[in-house]
Amino acid sequence: MIEVRELTKSYGPTVAVNKVSFDAHAGEVLGFLGPNGAGKTTTMRILTCYLSADAGSATVAGYDVFEASVEVRKRIGYLPESAPLYTDMGVLEYLNFMTQVRQLPKSERKERIRSVIDTCGLAGVIQKDIGELSKGYRQRLGLAQSLIHDPPILILDEPTSGLDPSQIIEIRNLIRDIGQEKLVLFSTHILSEVSATCNRVLIINNGKIVANGTPDELVSQAKGEEIVHIAIRGPQEEVEAQLSELDFVSQWTHAETTDGIAAYQINATQERNAAEELFHVVVQNGWSLTELRKESADLEDVFLNLTDKEYTQTQSQQSAEQADDINDNDDA
Ligand code: ADP
Helix, strand or coil: CEEEEEEEEEECCEEEEEEEEEEECCCCEEEEECCCCCCHHHHHHHHCCCCCCCEEEEEECCEECCCCHHHHHHHEEEECCCCCCCCCCEHHHHHHHHHHHCCCCHHHHHHHHHHHHHHCCCHHHCCCEHHHCCHHHHHHHHHHHHHCCCCCEEEEECCCCCCCHHHHHHHHHHHHHHHCCCEEEEEECCHHHHHHHCCEEEEEECCEEEEEECHHHHHHHHHCEEEEEEEEECCHHHHHHHHHHCCCEEEEEEEEEECCEEEEEEEEECCCCHHHHHHHHHHHCCCEEEEEEEECCCHHHHHHHHCCHHHHHHHHHHHHHHHHHHHHHHHC
């Protein structure tokens, strides 16, 4: 559905998008994750024909974004970071206006408006003026306008930005629902957003794609080795001699010994199931096992490794706080 090759765009000396290449397929919710200034908006604006590129190519549903922009725009719904809403218009009036902008046949307009009101949960506010709507409802209306011509592809720039936790959940659920039928490409700088919503993630940093895969793939690619924490009651010297001989253990460190129980951190290669093998070693030697725990890497580790650490640490702290808020909200 979307094919991007070596796309490059500079603003003066700033290379905003640097040889970006990726594909996106029907039926995907693709998260475009990166810190602020990474190049997400610029890429999206090129794909939606609002901006030209300096080099590279991009096609949407087989149409070249530079040469067939009308065809591309027909197939794309776009929600920019600030939704293009006219605050003094009524909700219905605005949707009707958008059917005209999109040049939908008169005979289809009513049905399309009804459909987006239904999909975006706007039935309760159709009598209101846009100026009276909460930020969450404005965002739903922004989504509704992007869907009005029933495009197969939706491009959403930071769709949950500025929303409160319960509004974020609503918009994420909406994106997931819409993603059942359409290709959705949405950008975010919030990590928890992609794990909650996407089947695939593109991580972008300083204008370059630095990772591309499902959240699980990215985690396992980045891990490389597995860390297992183990505590053993047994003859310490013998235990350590055995650990040094195990071919799947690349490194072990002794953490502490308390009441005859020695605790270790084991770094193991990923090809084998280290936890299971360690369990057998302990049993075969007649020692006792008091702890066996795998340390799991998560998407946050991958993100921190691939992007500017100092910056993203602040971001991930914020998103962790936000995730807590959302969890509290979910619980309530
Ligand atoms: P993101 O959406 O990931 O936050 P952007 O695509 O908005 O990133 O920006 C990428 C880089 O391009 C940033 O360094 C930003 O400052 C720069 N940039 C974006 N738009 C402009 C512009 N109109 N003029 C100059 N620089 C810009």
